[in-house]
């Protein structure tokens with residue numbers, strides 16, 4: 001009798017957790033902040049781009065492209081996860097950025113398996 005109660009309790013817990021796992025997560029990885037920030041005007045070229053998301057992301061399935069004001073792709077390093085903060089991607093720049101407007105296009109896969117993407121701009125004075 002007691003064994004049976006424990007078993008059905010475990011079954012309820014299991015089905016409850018399966019139900020929770022099947023629910024779509026409410027929060028996907030949205031861009032929380034960046035360096036340089038969206039629409040920022042910086043005095044000098046940054047050394048890296050850094051993008052912080054609302055959830056942890058998978059760097060192998062995430063990427064960032066940088067476009068200059070002519071919509072030409074600027075060569076940058078591969079997105080790396082911040083070792084201390086798995087919701088932050090860091091991208092080294094291969095060379096200092098010339099003065100001008102830049103557009104950052106990002107796409108990420110969050111650890112909950114959802115893809116999101118977006119873009120923002122900043123200016124180097």
Ligand SMILES: [Cu+2]
Pocket residue numbers: 025026027028029110112113114
């Ligand atoms: Cu999600």
